[in-house]
Amino acid sequence: MTRLPDAPRHVVPGTAEASAVLRALVRDGWHTREGFALPDPAWDVTGAKLVLYGRVADLDTVQLAVLAAARGAGVVAVADLDGVVGRALLDDLRRLGPVETGGGDTADDPVARLVPEQRALLERLAAGDTIAAAAAAEFLSLRTANRRIAEARALLGVRTTREAVLAYLRQRRPSP
Known part of the structure; x- marks a missing residue:
C-alpha cells in the first residue's frame, strides 16, 4: 500500500506568499480550490490531493480551515500572524501537524514544527518523567505517546529519545 503524502498546511501573511506556495503545490500535483468549505460529502478527502486556500479573517473561517485540514x-491560509485570528489558526492547525509560515521560521527551527503534544511530552521527559508517566499526564495512550516522540525524533534529526529531549531543550524558545 502506498502512503499518501501529508496534506500541506501553510499560514502566510499575504496573497503574494500564498500565490507562490500554491504554484509550488500545483507543480507537485495538488489541485487548488478557493474557500475552505469542502464540497465532497466523504469525510476523508486525503486521496483527492486537494488544497483549499483563502483569507482567514474571523474565527468562523478558522473553524472551516481547521475542519478541512482535519478531513x-x-x-x-492568508492571515495576520500576529493577530488573535492568525494565532488561533496556527494553534489549531499545529494540533494536526506541522504548519509552514510565510516568515520561514519553521524551516530553520525544528522545535517550531513540533505539535503541542510533542512539546508537552518532551517537557515532561526533560523533567524526569518516564514515557508512560508523561503519556498519562497528557491523557494519551502509551502507543500514541511513543508515536509522537518518534515523530519528534525525526523532526529534530536525532536517533534516541534522550537526544530528542536534549535537542528540544537546546533549541526551544523561552515561554512568553
Whole structure:
C-alpha cells in the first residue's frame, strides 16, 4: 500500500506568499480550490490531493480551515500572524501537524514544527518523567505517546529519545 503524502498546511501573511506556495503545490500535483468549505460529502478527502486556500479573517473561517485540514485537505491560509485570528489558526492547525509560515521560521527551527503534544511530552521527559508517566499526564495512550516522540525524533534529526529531549531543550524558545 502506498502512503499518501501529508496534506500541506501553510499560514502566510499575504496573497503574494500564498500565490507562490500554491504554484509550488500545483507543480507537485495538488489541485487548488478557493474557500475552505469542502464540497465532497466523504469525510476523508486525503486521496483527492486537494488544497483549499483563502483569507482567514474571523474565527468562523478558522473553524472551516481547521475542519478541512482535519478531513485531509491541504490548507493555504492568508492571515495576520500576529493577530488573535492568525494565532488561533496556527494553534489549531499545529494540533494536526506541522504548519509552514510565510516568515520561514519553521524551516530553520525544528522545535517550531513540533505539535503541542510533542512539546508537552518532551517537557515532561526533560523533567524526569518516564514515557508512560508523561503519556498519562497528557491523557494519551502509551502507543500514541511513543508515536509522537518518534515523530519528534525525526523532526529534530536525532536517533534516541534522550537526544530528542536534549535537542528540544537546546533549541526551544523561552515561554512568553
